[in-house]
Amino acid sequence: MATEEQVGYEDAMRQVHRALERRLHHLKDQLKDTDEADSVHEMRVRVSELEHVLKIVDSLHR
Numbered sequence: 001m002a003t004e005e006q007v008g009y010e011d012a013m014r015q016v017h018r019a020l021e022r023r024l025h026h027l028k029d030q031l032k033d034t035d036e037a038d039s040v041h042e043m044r045v046r047v048s049e050l051e052h053v054l055k056i057v058d059s060l061h062r
Contacts, residue, residue, distance in 0.1 A: 017057055024050045 002010075024047060031043045 013057065013060065017054065020050055020054050020057065024054070 027043055027047050027050065031040065031047065034040050034043060
């Protein structure tokens, strides 16, 4: 049985993951609607960074 601390940690990790996924989805939608080369490059960098952070969050273990 999980302790209260473990349940809280897992819940916090789910919330962080969901927030990052929403931001990633939002950025990808913006990327589809952007034509300016500078903006496209900047958004691709942000998407890449978010994907990296999601991998890190997924790999965290206590």
